[in-house]
Amino acid sequence: MSRMGWDKKLIVVSLCSCVPLSVMAAEGITTANKTSTYYSFGEDLKRFVVPELNVIPSNGSVDNVKALSKSAGISFAIVQSDVYQAYVHLAKEDPDPAIRQWAHDLIASLRVVMPLYDEEVYFIVNKDSPLKIYWILKASVWLSDLWVAVLI
Numbered sequence: 001m002s003r004m005g006w007d008k009k010l011i012v013v014s015l016c017s018c019v020p021l022s023v024m025a026a027e028g029i030t031t032a033n034k035t036s037t038y039y040s041f042g043e044d045l046k047r048f049v050v051p052e053l054n055v056i057p058s059n060g061s062v063d064n065v066k067a068l069s070k071s072a073g074i075s076f077a078i079v080q081s082d083v084y085q086a087y088v089h090l091a092k093e094d095p096d097p098a099i100r101q102w103a104h105d106l107i108a109s110l111r112v113v114m115p116l117y118d119e120e121v122y123f124i125v126n127k128d129s130p131l132k133i134y135w136i137l138k139a140s141v142w143l144s145d146l147w148v149a150v151l152i
Contacts, residue, residue: 027075028054030064038078041116069106080119084112 029045032038034057042055056074058064064077065087090103 028056028073030056030058030067030074030077032060033057069110
């Protein structure tokens with residue numbers, strides 16, 4: 001079995017130990033589109049742990065936050081950390097009070113349980129692009145500093 005296969009099963013078991021089975025059986029998990037890794041996580045959770053779990057496909061993390069906050073029948077959602085953090089930032093920092101209130105209301109009843117895995121993000125360019133690795137590394141450092149500033 002591939003390392004990813006074992007990692008995936010370990011993640012599913014770890015997640016299940018955090019959530020009472022009676023809660024998960026009666027509810028659902030919102031994931032992403034049916035061809036995504038996140039949907040596969042939901043299907044594995046259903047297959048290996050809670051056969052009654054309703055795995056709900058979605059358009060991704062933004063929709064998942066909204067669905068978990070506003071929809072009945074959804075116990076938890078798979079959400080990318082940067083998307084959730086964007087809602088937190090809007091709730092605290094947006095200059096428009098209406099947007100701050102909207103974001104606050106959306107995430108007020110939510111909490112992060114655990115990360116599923118470290119997600120890598122790549123800079124990808126066309127083969128004939130004039131961008132050089134030096135520029136990309138410089139941008140990565142800038143983005144890392146910016147992200148730390150946002151978190152503080």
